[in-house]
Amino acid sequence: MADRIFEEPRLADVYDFFDSEERPDLDPYIAMTDEFGAKSVIDIGCGTGILACRLAALSKEVIGIDPADASLKVATRKAYADRVKWIHGTAAMLAGLQADLVTMTGNVAQVFVTDEEWMSTLRVCRDVIRPGGRLVFEVRDPSKEAWKDWNRGQSYQVIEAPEIGKVEKWVDLLDVQLPLVTFRQTFVFQRDGVVISSDSTLRFRSQSEIIDSLCVTNLPVEDIRNAPDRPGLEFVFIARCPG
Template sequence: MTVDECYGHPRLASVYDPLDPDRPDLDAYLELARERGARRALDIGCGTGVFALLLAGLGIEVVGVDPAAASIEVARAKPGGEAVRWICGQADELPPLDADLATMTANVAQAIADPDAWRRTLRGARQALRPGGLLVFETRDPAARGWEEWTRERTHRVTQVPGVGPVERWTELVAVEEPLVTFRQTYVFADGQVLTSDSTLRFRSRAEVERDLAEGGFALEEVRGAPDRPGRELVFLARRP
């Protein structure tokens, strides 16, 4: 799987968290882990480890997997990073983990745009879960057409990053070929370096996701809205029978 520069470039990975420090989207996942009494968890597409470390803070045994080596290095170096087993790779390469919970937060599910890679990821998640274990992930509802807001005017920010200085960034739409949407993020550092990262997301319909889950051997338990983005996200809870 190709790794986007925003996750794979060492300089961009190092500022990923300070550029997006507010993560209320993770609260619902944490609450679900508490509700289900999860003891072992797999965080697929763990990136810089924000959610995996939150899970570990609850006393959960966590494996975080991601193909971006630069992001994994950031995660491993964080306080408490030794409490998580970090793996640079793909979900379908994992051994059975007997996990109670597997998650794909934020853009992870949509970033797996290739249908074959998506099927392999679902297969890997199923193999990592114990019977009865739960897979939880979110995807933007394509009916909301959220990509129409991805313009420089709407997304332009300048963030003061400790030890780095001001970082200017914005997002611009590159192409819409539904269900695929491609966009470019531009980063300008105080020393004049300009870096860009192109990403493609797949906007799957609810029907498509439900079909993929069934074909992947999951039993759909529930489809929820994301509490922090009502009407814009679909959150799928699927159980390994």
């Protein structure tokens, strides 16, 4: 089941407003489609569909899959959404499909908190990637302890959303029992005073753990790059399917 921040319609409707419009974190993924000559892309955990629609605008064949129906409804309202195949569900529903590139952006790769969930997802990726194709995803470097900044003082934001009004948001750290970190995001809709919170848990895997899991699923690591939007804080893994 998706976290409330993605599944609650009111939260899904304002999700994009709390990110930079330029979304520099997505630029490397778009550049890699050209670097690797990928004509077809599957975006796992596509959320509100920004990456999927940007790729569709470049005439890529795109599949966006996500377990949160509310987020997908936001995605389908975007420009070029009609060129994307949207799937409501988990990676297990990708059986039988194929693509040159599979992506997991943002925190997607860290929402698989059990080894079983993670390995199952990697096996699905291995099956859908064409020979010579790639899996690309990012994870936070656990040694940087990003969760230490997850508090109201350092995370508070307020935005003005069209037809919705001002919305406040902040993050509170709830629990750290590595490799799991749990936090709460709180939203206040000033127009009617409604307060909605969403709890999430992420798993922080080490670089060596991820490399080992990719090798076990026959997705050897081709490269590990820096994330330009969080330099020195994240790893961008590129694994290549043999062929």
